[in-house]
Amino acid sequence: MDYTSLFTVDNIIKGFAVIGGIVSFIVYLRTELSQLRLDVTQIKEHQRLLMDSIQQLNSILTKIAVQEARLNMIEKDIDEIRHGKGLVT
Numbered sequence: 001m002d003y004t005s006l007f008t009v010d011n012i013i014k015g016f017a018v019i020g021g022i023v024s025f026i027v028y029l030r031t032e033l034s035q036l037r038l039d040v041t042q043i044k045e046h047q048r049l050l051m052d053s054i055q056q057l058n059s060i061l062t063k064i065a066v067q068e069a070r071l072n073m074i075e076k077d078i079d080e081i082r083h084g085k086g087l088v089t
Helices: 009-082
Strands: none
């Protein structure tokens, strides 16, 4: 086998080009992976904030429902007093 044809300048340049392409692809993938990790971290933070907001909204809606029930009972008592059914103490 003739090794002079294997190690020509043309083959050496092609080899470096392939290796350079592989290295640049790996660097690109690492950059994309780190960006994805950052995006996932931000999404988790936004999700946590959204869950906190939903819990606060749930608490507010529960308080409003309880107040509405109390107002309904007060209106019922007032109606009973108007009709002479309730006692004022």
